[in-house]
Amino acid sequence: MRAFVTPADLQDLVRDTYGTDRRLRELSRLAGGTTKGVYRLTLDDGSTVLLYRWAAEENFWPAQTGLDIGPFQADAGRDGFARCHKLLRDLGVRVPEIVLMGPDRALVEDVRGGTLEALLERDPAAGREALGRLAEMLRTMHSHQAPTFGFPGETPAGFAWQRGLNSLVEAAARDPRIAAVRGRLEEELHTRLAAVRPRSGYGLIHGELGPDHVLIGPGGEPVLIDIEATMFFDVEWEHAFLELRFGPLYPALRTVELDAARLALYRLVHYLSLVAGPLQLIEGDFPHAEFMREIAEGNALRALGEIGVS
Numbered sequence: 001m002r003a004f005v006t007p008a009d010l011q012d013l014v015r016d017t018y019g020t021d022r023r024l025r026e027l028s029r030l031a032g033g034t035t036k037g038v039y040r041l042t043l044d045d046g047s048t049v050l051l052y053r054w055a056a057e058e059n060f061w062p063a064q065t066g067l068d069i070g071p072f073q074a075d076a077g078r079d080g081f082a083r084c085h086k087l088l089r090d091l092g093v094r095v096p097e098i099v100l101m102g103p104d105r106a107l108v109e110d111v112r113g114g115t116l117e118a119l120l121e122r123d124p125a126a127g128r129e130a131l132g133r134l135a136e137m138l139r140t141m142h143s144h145q146a147p148t149f150g151f152p153g154e155t156p157a158g159f160a161w162q163r164g165l166n167s168l169v170e171a172a173a174r175d176p177r178i179a180a181v182r183g184r185l186e187e188e189l190h191t192r193l194a195a196v197r198p199r200s201g202y203g204l205i206h207g208e209l210g211p212d213h214v215l216i217g218p219g220g221e222p223v224l225i226d227i228e229a230t231m232f233f234d235v236e237w238e239h240a241f242l243e244l245r246f247g248p249l250y251p252a253l254r255t256v257e258l259d260a261a262r263l264a265l266y267r268l269v270h271y272l273s274l275v276a277g278p279l280q281l282i283e284g285d286f287p288h289a290e291f292m293r294e295i296a297e298g299n300a301l302r303a304l305g306e307i308g309v310s
Contacts, residue, residue: 002058005037005053007024014043022043024044025044028040028042035058035059040110049108049109051106054081054104078104080228081106087204088204091140091141094222094223111215113217115211116212116215132252138255142205145202149202155198156202157196160237160265161193164272167272168276169276170279171275171303178303178304181304195261195264199259205235207231208226240263240267267306271300
């Protein structure tokens with residue numbers, strides 16, 4: 001049985017942060033998190049704040065997934081969050097403000113404008129305006145470069161290729177359609193890696209940026225969340241994911257020059273990862289299994305389509 005946070009656990013935190021004249025009125029754990037717990041604290045004056053908690057009880061992933069290698073084995077804990085938060089904030093990228101940092105938790109601003117995904121459905125005109133502001137934010141990030149991504153002697157494409165191979169093994173073990181063409185998919189990964197030419201300089205990417213990881217701030221500005229995977233990497237990794245998640249709206253976010261060979265490799269790696277990851281996740285007690293099955297199914301079809309299998 002997982003031990004989630006209770007109101008009694010937070011009495012001292014609320015008192016130390018806000019003083020003795022504020023009380024916790026309501027606590028709710030928000031849905032969707034897989035590596036950390038996200039809780040909304042409502043105080044007795046009606047104000048709200050979010051609690052991020054990094055603890056084993058909050059992490060639904062198995063200890064070994066085969067997907068966390070090299071740069072993808074990010075520090076998803078408190079220190080990783082603090083480091084990524086500072087890096088983005090120093091660039092002028094809007095992220096939730098930190099109220100308080102603790103050993104395994106943080107209190108952060110509760111951005112209440114909903115997700116960009118919801119705004120695009122509710123008010124397409126306002127959503128497209130926010131999308132344009134997100135595009136400028138991404139231009140800033142992707143143009144901010146470092147000479148290395150942190151693994152001397154290796155390349156982002158090489159690590160992505162290995163992640164793709166690992167994902168293929170895990171996906172084939174769980175989806176008979178993938179298993180039936182495993183050899184062809186492995187050959188396709190090799191072919192796409194061979195087409196990637198060396199480069200120097202890597203842009204800053206979010207790592208998993210979909211419209212559900214962008215909140216709308218009080219001034220209509222996009223606010224990035226789930227930032228722990230932020231890193232310097234090939235920006236094509238980000239764009240292959242943006243293309244997948246934003247669909248027909250993606251061209252508005254393509255603001256820098258991209259390498260077609262890297263995009264082709266990273267598309268296939270993403271598809272395979274999004275079969276393997278969700279299917280591994282639901283082997284445990286993750287509470288939204290059907291949603292994960294839908295993600296896996298859609299990406300299995302995409303992966304098979306990359307080799308002409310319908």
